[in-house]
Amino acid sequence: MGIRLKINDEIHEFHGDPRTSLLNTLRDTFRLTGSKTPCTEGFCGACTVFIDGEPAVACLIAVGTLEGKKITTIEGVATDGQLNPVQQAFEDHDVVQCGMCFPGMVMTITHLMKNNPKPTRDEVKSAMTGNICRCTGYERIVDAVMSVQAGGRVAQ
Amino acid sequence: MNNHFDPKDIVMDLPRRDARDKLLGRTKYTIDTGGSDVLHAVLLRAEVPSADIKSINFDKARSMPGVKAIATYEDAPGLHGLGIADTPIFAHDVIRYHGEPIAAIAATTVEQAQAAARAVEIELVEQDALITMADALADGAKLVHPNWSDYQILFEGAERKGNIAWEATVVRGDTDEAFARDDVEIIEGCYSVGRQSHVPFEPRVAVASYEDGRFHIQTSTQVPWTVRHVVATVLGVSDSKVRVTVPAVGGGFGLKFDCSLEPYAAVLAKKTGQTVSIANTRKEEQMTCLCRENAEIRIRSAVTKDGEIVGREATVLMDAGAYGGEQVFLSTMTAHTLGGNYKLGSIKLSSLVVYTNTPPNGAFRACNGVYNTFALERHTDEICKKIGMDPIEFRKRNVVGKDDLGATGQVFEGDVIGPMLDKAIDKYGPHEEKTLPDGRLYGRSTTVGTWFIFVGPSAATVNLNSDGSATLVTSGVEIGQGTMVQALPQIVAASLGIHPDEVIVKSADTDASGKDLGVGGGRTTVSIGAASAAACEEVRDKLFSMASQILQTKAEDLVLKNGRVEIQGKPGSGTSLQTVIAQCEAEFGPVSGSGSFTNPGIPAMPGCAAGHFIDAIDIPVHAVHDCELAVDPDTGHIEILSYRVVQDVGRALNPRAIHSQIQGGVVQGLGYALHEEITINEQGAFDQQGFEAYRVPGVLDVLPVEFELHEGAPSCGPFGVKGAGEIPILNVGAAVACAVANATGEQVSHLPLTPPKVLNVIDGEQGKLDFPYISSDWKSNTVRFS
Numbered sequence: 030m031g032i033r034l035k036i037n038d039e040i041h042e043f044h045g046d047p048r049t050s051l052l053n054t055l056r057d058t059f060r061l062t063g064s065k066t067p068c069t070e071g072f073c074g075a076c077t078v079f080i081d082g083e084p085a086v087a088c089l090i091a092v093g094t095l096e097g098k099k100i101t102t103i104e105g106v107a108t109d110g111q112l113n114p115v116q117q118a119f120e121d122h123d124v125v126q127c128g129m130c131f132p133g134m135v136m137t138i139t140h141l142m143k144n145n146p147k148p149t150r151d152e153v154k155s156a157m158t159g160n161i162c163r164c165t166g167y168e169r170i171v172d173a174v175m176s177v178q179a180g181g182r183v184a185q
Numbered sequence: 186m187n188n189h190f191d192p193k194d195i196v197m198d199l200p201r202r203d204a205r206d207k208l209l210g211r212t213k214y215t216i217d218t219g220g221s222d223v224l225h226a227v228l229l230r231a232e233v234p235s236a237d238i239k240s241i242n243f244d245k246a247r248s249m250p251g252v253k254a255i256a257t258y259e260d261a262p263g264l265h266g267l268g269i270a271d272t273p274i275f276a277h278d279v280i281r282y283h284g285e286p287i288a289a290i291a292a293t294t295v296e297q298a299q300a301a302a303r304a305v306e307i308e309l310v311e312q313d314a315l316i317t318m319a320d321a322l323a324d325g326a327k328l329v330h331p332n333w334s335d336y337q338i339l340f341e342g343a344e345r346k347g348n349i350a351w352e353a354t355v356v357r358g359d360t361d362e363a364f365a366r367d368d369v370e371i372i373e374g375c376y377s378v379g380r381q382s383h384v385p386f387e388p389r390v391a392v393a394s395y396e397d398g399r400f401h402i403q404t405s406t407q408v409p410w411t412v413r414h415v416v417a418t419v420l421g422v423s424d425s426k427v428r429v430t431v432p433a434v435g436g437g438f439g440l441k442f443d444c445s446l447e448p449y450a451a452v453l454a455k456k457t458g459q460t461v462s463i464a465n466t467r468k469e470e471q472m473t474c475l476c477r478e479n480a481e482i483r484i485r486s487a488v489t490k491d492g493e494i495v496g497r498e499a500t501v502l503m504d505a506g507a508y509g510g511e512q513v514f515l516s517t518m519t520a521h522t523l524g525g526n527y528k529l530g531s532i533k534l535s536s537l538v539v540y541t542n543t544p545p546n547g548a549f550r551a552c553n554g555v556y557n558t559f560a561l562e563r564h565t566d567e568i569c570k571k572i573g574m575d576p577i578e579f580r581k582r583n584v585v586g587k588d589d590l591g592a593t594g595q596v597f598e599g600d601v602i603g604p605m606l607d608k609a610i611d612k613y614g615p616h617e618e619k620t621l622p623d624g625r626l627y628g629r630s631t632t633v634g635t636w637f638i639f640v641g642p643s644a645a646t647v648n649l650n651s652d653g654s655a656t657l658v659t660s661g662v663e664i665g666q667g668t669m670v671q672a673l674p675q676i677v678a679a680s681l682g683i684h685p686d687e688v689i690v691k692s693a694d695t696d697a698s699g700k701d702l703g704v705g706g707g708r709t710t711v712s713i714g715a716a717s718a719a720a721c722e723e724v725r726d727k728l729f730s731m732a733s734q735i736l737q738t739k740a741e742d743l744v745l746k747n748g749r750v751e752i753q754g755k756p757g758s759g760t761s762l763q764t765v766i767a768q769c770e771a772e773f774g775p776v777s778g779s780g781s782f783t784n785p786g787i788p789a790m791p792g793c794a795a796g797h798f799i800d801a802i803d804i805p806v807h808a809v810h811d812c813e814l815a816v817d818p819d820t821g822h823i824e825i826l827s828y829r830v831v832q833d834v835g836r837a838l839n840p841r842a843i844h845s846q847i848q849g850g851v852v853q854g855l856g857y858a859l860h861e862e863i864t865i866n867e868q869g870a871f872d873q874q875g876f877e878a879y880r881v882p883g884v885l886d887v888l889p890v891e892f893e894l895h896e897g898a899p900s901c902g903p904f905g906v907k908g909a910g911e912i913p914i915l916n917v918g919a920a921v922a923c924a925v926a927n928a929t930g931e932q933v934s935h936l937p938l939t940p941p942k943v944l945n946v947i948d949g950e951q952g953k954l955d956f957p958y959i960s961s962d963w964k965s966n967t968v969r970f971s
Contacts, residue, residue: 069466
């Protein structure tokens with residue numbers, strides 16, 4: 030009997046070692062490689078996913094603890110190929126560089142905007158403290174987030 | 186032909202085409218390829234810094250579940266290196282650093298390979314390790330490479346001796362006479378810096394297969410042609426037996442400017458007949474990072490009361506770690522950084538690359554330029570203090586300008602730093618004394634810096650497609666910098682009168698494109714850009730020649746615009762690009778052009794430099810950085826209050842992308858200046874093994890960097906461009922250190938300025954920094970002149 034997970038609205042069963050991290054399960058078993066592995070120690074935030082709608086770092090959670098849970102990964106946040114407003118702002122403002130931290134950034138900021146559609150700059154920065162980026166120096170990412178108008182496309 | 190396009194057509198804020206898939210999690214980096222259809226390899230690494238290997242027994246490991254192959258030095262005996270072939274890919278008789286690979290093991294899963302590595306039985310005799318450069322240079326010190334004089338020399342002209350892997354020197358004019366003058370003050374200082382780790386989010390990783398008698402390596406690298414050559418060298422096959430392809434790379438910053446894990450994957454692929462993947466864990470990545478090297482510097486200057494620098498002598502010790510690596514080349518760059526910025530009457534410089542039993546160092550964004558600029562700018566402020574001259578005034582008087590001589594006697598072509606300095610002071614105001622209400626100490630600095638664009642060979646091919654689009658084939662790599670998705674398609678598009686979205690950029694494949702030096706040193710826009718522009722010229726000639734027949738118009742009256750060939754000044758008069766391409770295809774075949782670029786080097790003063798890979802810098806590039814900060818005298822904590830940059834970019838092709846590079850580069854520099862610290866323990870290993878202990882800047886550590894782009898300085902780059910990605914980090918250490926010195930009134934001689942080190946500054950301790958093994962008698966530090 031495997032562990033049943035609902036990943037990006039599809040039911041999956043995992044039959045491996047229940048101590049396997051959710052991150053390795055997603056990447057190795059289900060080949061969802063959007064969640065990244067820079068540290069696998071919970072420091073960088075690049076593997077952030079939603080578990081029942083709440084953000085969590087997938088590298089620190091054993092898959093065996095997730096029976097029946099709803100997992101949303103970076104592959105699951107855009108609908109019908111349309112970027113969500115956070116992704117759209119990041120594209121429009123040209124803030125991506127190597128891109129490896131962005132799956133986690135998108136998840137963190139998407140969650141922030143859902144609960145707080147008009148965050149202050151300080152609130153955005155506070156939300157991003159668990160997401161490290163080595164390329165960008167952050168501020169242009171914050172600029173892009175600040176441009177997102179509640180519910181709509183970005184104002185440049 | 187004289188129908189050239191306006192280079193202004195290239196300039197635009199083109200967004201990145203690769204952002205969407207990166208934001209959707211769809212981009213497949215090398216670390217994301219593989220899955221269950223590949224074998225996984227791990228390295229058995231040394232856990233001591235120095236030892237003789239007496240015996241290794243693989244019997245138990247070989248019989249472990251899932252193990253497919255084990256590779257050792259016997260499989261890849263060749264030595265490689267820059268300047269000296271001193272580097273094996275596997276330790277053989279001797280272990281020279283903690284983390285050195287001894288064997289590579291391929292198994293069905295990573296866990297099986299790791300278990301097998303633990304089962305290898307090794308008998309070692311541990312030796313005393315040389316952990317510091319002081320250890321390595323001590324009288325009677327053992328040799329890290331006892332057979333150093335037997336190594337093949339790949340680049341002639343340098344002195345070498347024992348633990349001094351390489352020496353580069355510059356001698357111009359008579360410093361003895363300058364220091365003996367009775368109208369000069371002599372200012373002397375010592376400076377030191379620790380290592381900096383790149384921490385790219387994608388670690389070094391490679392996936393190799395062996396097909397039809399050739400190796401195919403997919404890898405996360407900045408240098409596909411270097412990987413091709415090094416893999417061939419160590420495996421003892423010709424370069425043509427190796428193909429290297431590179432998908433999106435998750436960050437490099439110079440770490441991936443060397444061949445790394447590729448030979449291990451290649452040798453195991455051949456042994457097993459299967460595709461083999463090998464990736465560093467974060468701990469391995471950190472512990473064997475080819476860091477920006479730790480360095481120790483002594484500078485002496487003879488300066489008149491009017492602020493003329495009549496003589497300068499300096500010695501830089503660069504820690505290579507166990508093998509020569511990039512430091513051998515980078516010893517050249519001391520001349521152009523420590524010997525840069527300022528007019529010097531006479532100069533003697535030496536850079537010594539020192540072997541130690543520590544992990545090898547490498548290239549990191551602006552490399553030794555960062556710490557040489559730190560040392561030079563601190564020394565410059567110490568000169569100002571001694572002679573009582575305002576630091577801005579001193580710099581205005583002394584920065585190099587048109588027709589001035591560089592350290593090796595090259596003649597500078599334009600006034601660049603001076604006007605940039607004026608721009609910074611005009612924009613950001615003169616320095617003023619300030620008191621902060623909370624009792625913290627306020628300091629500001631304005632520093633200058635000189636670095637270079639590393640040109641060298643690049644090749645490009647442009648194929649025109651029937652639909653009017655163009656395919657650009659180069660060996661350029663997209664590591665996040667944006668050149669491959671912004672500057673290059675912009676150049677090709679403007680050349681051919683099409684939109685950049687109509688330019689397909691082929692990812693790097695050494696089977697498809699010509700030779701290239703790699704992505705680094707700010708060279709991609711310059712060198713690949715120039716090769717691409719040359720390829721487009723050939724395409725344009727072919728198109729105009731054909732269109733001139735179709736339109737019955739002289740070729741020189743034609744222009745390419747909006748996907749059409751038009752008669753100049755008469756929009757709509759011509760015909761579509763597709764029509765011309767179709768006619769070309771019917772008459773002589775598909776339209777393509779090829780271009781190549783290098784700069785053969787520019788003149789320096791003969792006999793000045795020894796052990797140098799280049800005698801002068803092809804494209805000088807400059808930066809002025811202005812920093813305001815507050816120092817908490819109780820805790821030693823530094824807060825950056827403002828950070829402002831004037832950057833020499835030649836011509837800004839994509840100003841928004843340059844903004845990204847400035848913000849990102851300055852923040853990496855702030856990490857270097859303030860809290861990215863590596864300490865090496867008695868075991869020759871780094872104490873900082875991952876994100877927890879090695880503190881890269883987080884979002885709360887940063888602020889928006891203000892900037893001004895300085896355009897129009899001379900450049901041999903296409904359309905006057907210079908690379909813009911490397912230099913933003915150049916003066917950050919210098920700017921922070923000088924501002925801390927101004928805030929505290931004390932000497933600052935060491936980076937990083939962690940809080941304990943800042944308290945050390947406040948106590949006046951850093952002014953006492955001295956290296957007894959770097960003599961004030963310059964000659965005695967050198968091999969060549971002692």
